[in-house]
Amino acid sequence: xxxxxxxxxxxxxxxxxxxxxxxxxxxxxxxxxxxxxxxxxxxxxxxxxxxxxxxxxxxxxxxxxxxxxxxxxxxxxxxxxxxxxxxxxxxxxxxxxxxxxxxxxxxxxxxxxxxxxxxxxxxxxxxxxxxxxxxxxxxxxxxxxxxxxxxxxxxxxxx
Numbered sequence: 447x448x449x450x451x452x453x454x455x456x457x458x459x460x461x462x463x464x465x466x467x468x469x470x471x472x473x474x475x476x477x478x479x480x481x482x483x484x485x486x487x488x489x490x491x492x493x494x495x496x497x498x499x500x501x502x503x504x505x506x507x508x509x510x511x512x513x514x515x516x517x518x519x520x521x522x523x524x525x526x527x528x529x530x531x532x533x534x535x536x537x538x539x540x541x542x543x544x545x546x547x548x549x550x551x552x553x554x555x556x557x558x559x560x561x562x563x564x565x566x567x568x569x570x571x572x573x574x575x576x577x578x579x580x581x582x583x584x585x586x587x588x589x590x591x592x593x594x595x596x597x598x599x600x601x602x603x604x605x
Contacts, residue, residue: 456565457491457558464580466554466572472542474505475533476558476565481515483565488515491558498532498553498569500543505532507555507567532567545571 462468478486485491490513498507506529513526534542546553556568575583 453559453561455557455559456486456489457493459493459496459554459556461494462554462556462570462572464575464583466552466570466574467579468554468556468570468572470545470571471556472534472538472569472571474538474567474569476507476567477531477533478512478565482512484517485512485515486558486565487560493555493558496555498555500539500546500553503536503539505534505539505542505553505569506530507532507569510555510558532569542569542571550574 492511496507496510498505500506508529509527510530511527542553545551550573552572552574554570554572556570558565558567560566
């Protein structure tokens with residue numbers, strides 16, 4: 447079995463699920479230079495502040511930081527946070543453009559990974575959470591954790 451078939455997560459936006467209700471996800475390719483993909487494979491990427499836009503029928507991701515490759519050559523890009531083009535089908539771009547134009551929706555990069563040797567970005571359509579939504583989500587998570595803890599204790603006693 448070759449290593450190309452495995453999915454290795456290189457960068458993940460953990461705050462996205464805290465700040466947004468993710469309603470739909472799309473997998474898209476990334477247009478990168480040779481030294482950027484080498485740096486990305488080393489795990490030197492950050493998508494914490496990244497966001498996606500659609501301009502002139504093309505999708506771009508902004509503020510995705512990929513550190514310059516140390517052994518790079520003159521083709522190393524000077525700006526690590528430059529806008530990078532996303533590879534999506536025309537129908538998906540049009541659908542995302544219509545959905546993202548609605549009030550309160552944004553395109554949020556969720557994670558960057560390698561699939562079959564190509565860099566992919568999981569793009570989520572998110573609606574921003576209010577402060578009370580964040581507290582409600584935290585309360586539900588804590589309640590679920592307490593329930594699981596109680597069930598584990600009950601199973602230990604039953605044995």
